[in-house]
Amino acid sequence: MNGELRTVMQVFLRQRGRVAGSVALGAGMILASVGLMFASGYLISRAAQHPPILHLMVVITSVRFFGVSRAALRYAERLVSHDLTFRALAGLRERAFVALTRRSPLELLSRRSGDLLGRVRSDVDTLQNAYLRMLAPAVVAGVVSALTAALLAFVSPLLAALLLALLATGGVLLPLLSERLARRWNREAAELRARYDADLLEGIQGLSDLLASGAGGAFLGRLERTSRQLEALQRRNAALGGLMGALSGLMGHLGLLAALLVLVPQVSGGSVPGALLAACALGVLASFEAVANLPAAYQFRESARVAAARLHDLERAPQALLDPPQPLPLPRDATLRLEQVSAAYGKRTVLHEVELTVRPGERIGLTGPSGSGKTTLAALLLRFLDPTSGRITLGGVDLRDLELEKARAQIAWMPQEAPLLEGTLRANLRLGNASVSDLELEELLHELRLEALLTRAGGLSGWLGEGGARLSGGERQRVALARALLRDAPIVLLDEPTAHLDPVTERAVLSAIERRLNGRSLLLITHRPAPLALASRHVRLEAGRLREFQAAMD
Ligand SMILES: Nc1ncnc2c1ncn2[C@@H]1O[C@H](COP(=O)(O)OP(=O)(O)O)[C@@H](O)[C@H]1O
Ligand SMILES: [Mg+2]
Incomplete structure (x- = not known):
């Protein structure tokens, strides 16, 4: 993460209590899924052995518990993380606004200001999502991966290690790769979008002139060209995103396969109880939900970085007009x-x-x-x-x-x-x-x-x-x-x-x-x-x- 983006992140991280709460709730939500799958797998296998029903009561209750708590945790997590986001958004808007007021009024009144204002607005819009789409998924993924692997290590340390490797591949390696690929496209897209905004605003401001001079067609043509270029970029991005989604889905199934390959011999050898086979395999599969959002987070990081850098530039730009270091008193004479x-x-x-x-x-x-x-x-x-x-x-x-x-x-x-x-x-x-x-x-x-x-x-x-x-x-x-x-x-x-x-x-x-x-x-x-x-x-x-x-x- 570069310096500018880190400064923006601090706006979010300053709200320590809410950050801790949302991470705990978000991790809890995914762990509830893992627990649900684990308990269900265990329940089905164990039930097949026809034990007295009383022996199953604890598992049945945990299936219910995990099922219900997932929804509740999700709701609470949304509440906390969105509250956090809106509070940070107020801070971001203020920063952008203060930076704008440092510009010369002439610049803000000029026609090209649509470019500046549109860009600032879309940058703030982007950055407001930085916590929800980037930071929270990353931290939650780390917490969930570590906890799942630690629990799994009680059954099989080898499987725990394999799980970590696959999670890292799906959550870090693949996204990094796709980010590399998408980086240039994202930058181009941001520029195109800014151009589109500026053109559109200019066109609306000068609409009557455009219509009167018959230049409306040319104007629309230009907008359409920009929009088509933007669309092509977005399509490419979407294709890449889809591919990466499929690959990270594949990681989950490789995890399932690994669980079977590792555990089946151990179950046959009697070192692991049979009911744990399906439980662990399904739990492993469910744990990949933790990294499912990471590819999007990495993609987002690039646009967030561009936005943060621009906001930073705006803030650092030399103030157009300055107060003197030692102002003189206002004269009485108004000449x-x-x-x-x-x-x-x-x-x-x-x-x-x-x-x-x-x-x-x-x-x-x-x-x-x-x-x-x-x-x-x-x-x-x-x-x-x-x-x-x-x-x-x-x-x-x-x-x-x-x-x-x-x-x-x-x-x-x-x-x-x-x-x-x-x-x-x-x-x-x-x-x-x-x-x-x-x-x-x-x-x-x-x-x-x-x-x-x-x-x-x-x-x-x-x-x-x-x-x-x-x-x-x-x-x-x-x-x-x-x-x-x-x-x-x-x-x-x-x-x-x-x-x-x-x-x-x-x-x-x-x-x-x-x-x-x-x-x-x-x-x-x-x-x-x-x-x-x-x-x-x-x-x-x-x-x-x-x-x-x-x-x-x-
Ligand atoms: N913000 C600006 N940036 C660049 N050039 C400007 C700007 N404002 C005015 N000008 C130019 O300065 C000249 C004087 O403009 P202006 O002071 O608005 O004239 P008037 O008010 O007499 O019509 C014009 O040639 C105009 O194009
Ligand atoms: Mg004038």
Whole structure:
């Protein structure tokens, strides 16, 4: 087991009591089968000798006991091991979530994030099964093999040794061999699955574009190709699994044969009572249940290893944006200043030496064609991205010298692509400010002309998001705008607040923004002219360079 997988296993192993309980119950369950077969074999042979019925009472009772206890033990074992799994799953999810929050928000918002998120989700899904499908079967197999062989050694040490050898072949040797064979296939399958997830998500997000441009067929074709490749791999894997299953089944029957070969001479020689022949032979056969799950466990180990390594990489990836080691206190002055700021995505510079000052209470309108870098400028102010050169200061202090969360809290931001959370309308709005009363929320919704949404959702407690009321683009934007306006921050940063609105609603929304500013600074990003009326100064971005216009409203 490699280091990463071991770290994941610790999440399970930490629950010592449950692990011990589930192993004891799981081993007990298989031993009950062995006992059942042994006792039955003994009973049948012994009964054939017509002893007084009273002599059989103990055996008859043990047959009943083993038969009933197997079901009970199985039930209890499932209960304990699944409880353990769910507890560990909570821990795994938290680890993955924390690791994701360390990534730059820009990366998480980008389109390719479907790949990242889908992969993390499927890795966690895989790892949650690590105990049930890998660890527990292995430990239980060890315990059961050792106990059965030890008991059998009282009858015949040679047979006990043979049994151990056959169990090891079926449980360790064959699975190791098949794992070797399947290793590459598993890796390929994981990659294909990730590709499939990413493509599918992208396709769904861009469904309308795909349909409109007639590219739906090509998209489906690509999905189908990936899926066919995946299927071929899975079929090969299944064939291998089937073969290994047959071979390990064969081990059980070889065990039976060995028992007969070893014991028949001893029974004829009189050194072993005849009734023990069938008992031992059937008990040996039953003991192979202990290793029946091991081939699957080995196969699983490979995918678990890949998943653990990826989760580990995600956790170890350098944090995109860091708090300074010694943060400076937050300045009182809310002046934002960009000094010779350049910014890039990878190697591509998209902002060039931008100079801009937003004084407290000032209202600036930022325009520019699509792709000119407006949203990137917003990302810089929020520190989703750091400049490649130059600096951004708040009250004269470089943003990078401030605690990340405190600096971000100075800006009430409405993103261009506003996410809605699965939850109530109230919860979605209160993200902006948790202390606002229902009355105030409703008032704001009215100002933003969202009465229809309020009614449709069935009030503030109505459910939004994927399962709830469907929102139009414009409604979604206004919910995000409301959230931003509610936030108690000295600087308001709005990215295309009226992009999806008709002129009448736009006017209403703009006057709501105006009323709600209360003297706060405003940086308004827009490619439409109307919102610029709110601003007292206009700047324009063109291909990443900022041009200043003279005062617009005098
Ligand atoms: N997350 C990103 N990764 C890589 N390139 C990006 C990313 N976001 C934006 N860009 C690119 O940066 C440029 C500026 O984009 P953006 O700031 O969104 O412009 P605007 O908001 O003015 O339309 C564009 O060429 C865009 O393709
Ligand atoms: Mg933009």
